Amino acid sequence: MRRLIASGSPFERDIGYSRAVVDGEWVFVSGTTGFDYATMRISDDVAEQTEQALRNIEQALEAAGSDLSQVVRVRYILPNAEDFPACWPALRRAFGEVRPAATMFAAGLADPRMKIEIEVTARTARNGL
Helix, strand or coil, rough: EEECCCCCCCHHHHHCCCEEECCCEEEEEEEEEEEECCCCCCCCCHHHHHHHHHHHHHHHHCCCCCCHHHEEEEEEECHHHHHHHHHHHHHHHHHCCCCCEEEEEEECCCCCCCCCCCEEEEEHHHHHC
């Protein structure tokens, strides 16, 4: 059974994607940035963007019947690889006990204000690890 999860972000509507897709026991969360979707504002600080991106991911996972403890794969994309250490405290709080498989790579993002994008794959909580 496939179910689409929306966050209300205009990016999803304008580009044509879902914040997350639930397919059976799996949850695939799209690359998520540090925009606060309620206000469509984004901090200039990479650490604050990381915290907001994680909140956005948590909301998508909750809507999908999952949570951060079910994440098995995470990808971090940053335009500036030198910013990555500033993200570590937030990432450690989110994933330090979970220890998912992870990859970080440097690449341009869609908006120059974006300093990090995070994508996760998780299991649904009812089918958790």
